[in-house]
Amino acid sequence: MSVENAPVVDVDEAAIPVEKKMYYRFESNDKKEFRVSELAIQQSETLNRLVEAMGYTSEDVENKPAIAIENIDGKTLKLVFQWCEHHKGEAIPVDDGSVPKIVEIPEFDAKLMDIDNGLLFKLIWAADYLNIVQLLNVSCKKVANMAQGKTPAQLRRVYLLPSDEEDEAAKRAAQEAQDPRAREVEEEFEERKRQGGNSFF
Amino acid sequence: MTIKFLRFPYLVINIIFRLMRANDKVVMSFCSSKMKQLIKSIKWDISEIQYLEYYSLTYITLGQPDYAYGGYFIIKAVDSFAKNTKIFQEKILSQQYGLTGYEKNGMTGTVVQILKDSQHVSRMLLHNQIIELFRTPPSVHFELYSSSDMSTVYIHETLKDLHLSGCVAELNYVEEFFSKAADLNCAAVSAPIEKPLSRHSKLTTAKYLYFENAEYLADTFPLHFNGHRAVFEGSRCSYGHRVVVEVMKKWMSNEGFQNLQSLEIYLSGLEVFDVNQVLKQFDSKPWDPLRRPENYGNEYRLIALFSLLAVASAQYLYYPTSYYTPYYYYHPTVAASGMTQNDGTTQYAQQTYNQQTYAQQPQYQQTQQYTQGSQVQRDQSGNIQTTGTVAAAQPLYYYTYPYYYYTYGRK
Numbered sequence: 001m002s003v004e005n006a007p008v009v010d011v012d013e014a015a016i017p018v019e020k021k022m023y024y025r026f027e028s029n030d031k032k033e034f035r036v037s038e039l040a041i042q043q044s045e046t047l048n049r050l051v052e053a054m055g056y057t058s059e060d061v062e063n064k065p066a067i068a069i070e071n072i073d074g075k076t077l078k079l080v081f082q083w084c085e086h087h088k089g090e091a092i093p094v095d096d097g098s099v100p101k102i103v104e105i106p107e108f109d110a111k112l113m114d115i116d117n118g119l120l121f122k123l124i125w126a127a128d129y130l131n132i133v134q135l136l137n138v139s140c141k142k143v144a145n146m147a148q149g150k151t152p153a154q155l156r157r158v159y160l161l162p163s164d165e166e167d168e169a170a171k172r173a174a175q176e177a178q179d180p181r182a183r184e185v186e187e188e189f190e191e192r193k194r195q196g197g198n199s200f201f
Numbered sequence: 202m203t204i205k206f207l208r209f210p211y212l213v214i215n216i217i218f219r220l221m222r223a224n225d226k227v228v229m230s231f232c233s234s235k236m237k238q239l240i241k242s243i244k245w246d247i248s249e250i251q252y253l254e255y256y257s258l259t260y261i262t263l264g265q266p267d268y269a270y271g272g273y274f275i276i277k278a279v280d281s282f283a284k285n286t287k288i289f290q291e292k293i294l295s296q297q298y299g300l301t302g303y304e305k306n307g308m309t310g311t312v313v314q315i316l317k318d319s320q321h322v323s324r325m326l327l328h329n330q331i332i333e334l335f336r337t338p339p340s341v342h343f344e345l346y347s348s349s350d351m352s353t354v355y356i357h358e359t360l361k362d363l364h365l366s367g368c369v370a371e372l373n374y375v376e377e378f379f380s381k382a383a384d385l386n387c388a389a390v391s392a393p394i395e396k397p398l399s400r401h402s403k404l405t406t407a408k409y410l411y412f413e414n415a416e417y418l419a420d421t422f423p424l425h426f427n428g429h430r431a432v433f434e435g436s437r438c439s440y441g442h443r444v445v446v447e448v449m450k451k452w453m454s455n456e457g458f459q460n461l462q463s464l465e466i467y468l469s470g471l472e473v474f475d476v477n478q479v480l481k482q483f484d485s486k487p488w489d490p491l492r493r494p495e496n497y498g499n500e501y502r503l504i505a506l507f508s509l510l511a512v513a514s515a516q517y518l519y520y521p522t523s524y525y526t527p528y529y530y531y532h533p534t535v536a537a538s539g540m541t542q543n544d545g546t547t548q549y550a551q552q553t554y555n556q557q558t559y560a561q562q563p564q565y566q567q568t569q570q571y572t573q574g575s576q577v578q579r580d581q582s583g584n585i586q587t588t589g590t591v592a593a594a595q596p597l598y599y600y601t602y603p604y605y606y607y608t609y610g611r612k
Contacts, residue, residue: 103220117204128213137220140213143204144221148309149302151287152231159206161232164292 022058024051025066026081032074033066040084043092045131071129076122083112083135093133103141113142218243223263224272224311227331228300231289240334247271250331252343254354259324261331273310275303276327278320278353286314291330296323324355345378347392354381361386372396379403387411394418400425408460419466423448429462435469442474446482453483 023035026047041047050067054060069077086108093101105113113120120139127136146158155161162170176183209217218226218240226245230237253260257278264271279299282288286299299314315323332338343360347367351374356363363382365375370392379388380403388404391413398418404410408428412418415433420440423431424447438444448464451457458464468474 117202121204121208124209124213128210136213136216140216141220143206144217144225146202146204147221147225147229149304149311150225150228151300151302152228152289153287155229156232158203159229159232160203161206161229161236164233164235167233167235 022056022061024056024061026077027066027068028072028074028077029068029070030074032077034077034081036081036084037088040081040088043084043087043090043132043134044080045092045133047130069130072126073122075119076126079112079115079119079123080126080130080132080135083109084132086112087134090134093137095133101137103137105138105141109135109138113139214239215243220270222270222272222309223247224274224309227263227272227274227334228311230330230334231291237334241336245335245339247335247339249339250341252341252360253346254344254349255346256349257353263331274327275310275312276324277312277314278317279314280317282314282316291326293326294322296326298323298327320353321355325357328357342387347374351377354378356381358383363387364389364391366391369393369395372398376403379407389413398422415466419444423464423466424451424457426458426464427460429460431464433466436466437469438466441466441468442479442482445479449479449483 022038024038024041026034026036028034038051041051054067056064072080095101113123115123120142124136124139124143127139147155150158156163206214206217221229223245226240230240247264249264251260251262253262259276261274261276262271263273282297282299283301286301289298289300290296291298296319297316301312301314303310303312313327315327332341340362341357341360342362342364343356344364344366345354347365347370349367361382361384363379363385364387365378370390372395375390375394375398379385385403385407387409388407389411390404393414393416397420398404400421402422402425405422405425405427408430410426410428410431412431412433413435415436415438417437417439419433419436419438421444423433423444444466448458452461
């Protein structure tokens with residue numbers, strides 16, 4: 001199934017499915033609305049618990065306002081629901097934290113994640129927030145693969161990792177911004193030390 | 202294409218690290234102190250680190266070779282770094298490393314170039330950098346291919362498990378290699394050795410010793426072994442009977458082999474070993490089933506597997522249920538151990554009485570032996586006498602590490 005054919009449907013262009021399945025409505029923080037099947041929602045532990053707690057009937061789903069997901073934008077949420085629809089009904093992997101599971105990125109997922117890194121970043125955040133274990137695994141695997149065969153300098157560039165000097169400078173700047181007096185005290189202490197005084201007081 | 206790695210929640214960072222190959226994680230730790238701390242904080246699943254010195258290259262394998270998240274480094278000593286190599290400089294001694302990615306047969310690794318002038322320091326620091334990343338350091342094995350240049354071999358002082366492989370090795374070469382370990386734990390030699398080893402060889406100090414092509418080594422070398430367990434495979438032992446008898450006599454009289462748990466000599470197939478002939482050499486008697494249950498469940502499997510012709514093991518005397526229990530199982534008498542009895546009774550009478558006592562109170566006698574590790578007997582008045590230490594304390598983990606190492610050595 002291609003990304004285009006995935007059964008996530010925007011409200012304004014969607015035809016309501018004929019099947020008697022329940023489709024929940026969700027709204028992103030930029031007011032885009034999505035209809036997602038009950039089975040697809042089960043991939044997300046957060047959403048599954050939410051809809052269970054709400055106890056909506058078929059009428060409620062249609063009549064009540066869409067469930068708002070306030071910290072995920074429409075573009076990211078579309079990817080998330082496309083993934084959920086494609087993988088609906090699949091078993092959710094259980095992670096006991098002992099041995100890392102071998103994660104392979106399926107073709108559909110690879111195509112879905114063929115996006116810029118900014119959107120991938122948001123997708124991982126969304127998968128973590130919505131607790132979609134397998135989506136989190138495959139997206140993290142993609143990020144882990146970025147490190148393959150790289151040197152420290154290349155890794156710093158790809159992952160935007162600060163060097164020790166940059167870390168130190170950032171820390172100092174943060175301290176100064178928080179307490180300008182602290183720097184003065186430190187300088188005064190250094191000055192006294194240079195003059196040979198053992199005690200600050 | 203960049204991604205803000207450190208902006209991810211810690212849980213996500215943890216997952217990314219767990220899905221990352223081990224060598225990439227090590228390289229990431231070179232990026233900054235913060236990254237190093239972060240990697241130290243995650244849970245690593247590395248079973249072992251294996252060094253292989255093969256000609257001029259050193260391979261460091263993290264985890265098992267077929268493990269999905271393992272990885273490896275290839276260390277290459279060079280006069281100057283190749284063009285287009287990214288140089289990484291560590292901060293402790295400002296050593297430089299040239300790093301490049303490497304991929305073959307689906308396994309990715311990192312090639313590390315080090316300068317020949319300072320290669321020992323560079324190797325040491327790299328080893329430390331890797332080991333420091335683990336909260337519980339994994340076991341480290343070092344394998345040397347026998348044609349490699351010994352002068353470039355660097356073995357960290359903490360390494361205890363060494364393996365010599367490859368083609369025929371000279372005696373001095375073998376000694377020099379194993380002498381590099383201060384405290385030798387496991388020594389495996391799969392390369393044939395040119396000349397017989399001396400009685401003062403470093404290999405006699407190894408706790409666990411394995412020879413894949415022992416040839417004529419088993420003629421004398423077992424007599425000088427001071428460790429826990431030794432395996433001599435592919436032996437062409439001309440004096441097999443004599444070796445087994447001498448080992449047994451020394452052990453029974455407490456003159457040597459105090460640490461010995463087992464000694465195994467596998468003949469190559471042409472030599473003849475008659476167990477009955479050996480048993481005549483020292484006082485022995487058939488196993489008494491009233492004293493210990495007879496359990497020879499694995500004996501035929503063992504024979505089929507290894508063409509076992511001779512097994513002499515101190516352990517059998519206490520553990521008839523051992524995996525390696527041989528077909529003939531004999532228990533040495535007090536007379537064979539050459540000890541005197543304080544009450545002046547004859548050895549024969551003592552043995553007879555012991556047999557009766559064992560028959561009456563088998564459980565009690567077993568408990569005494571296991572707990573004290575010494576041979577306990579009763580005199581005619583029924584008092585317990587300890588006639589001297591017969592063997593070291595019972596090995597509790599006999600089949601775990603040594604057995605693993607044995608199979609490892611056969612590769």
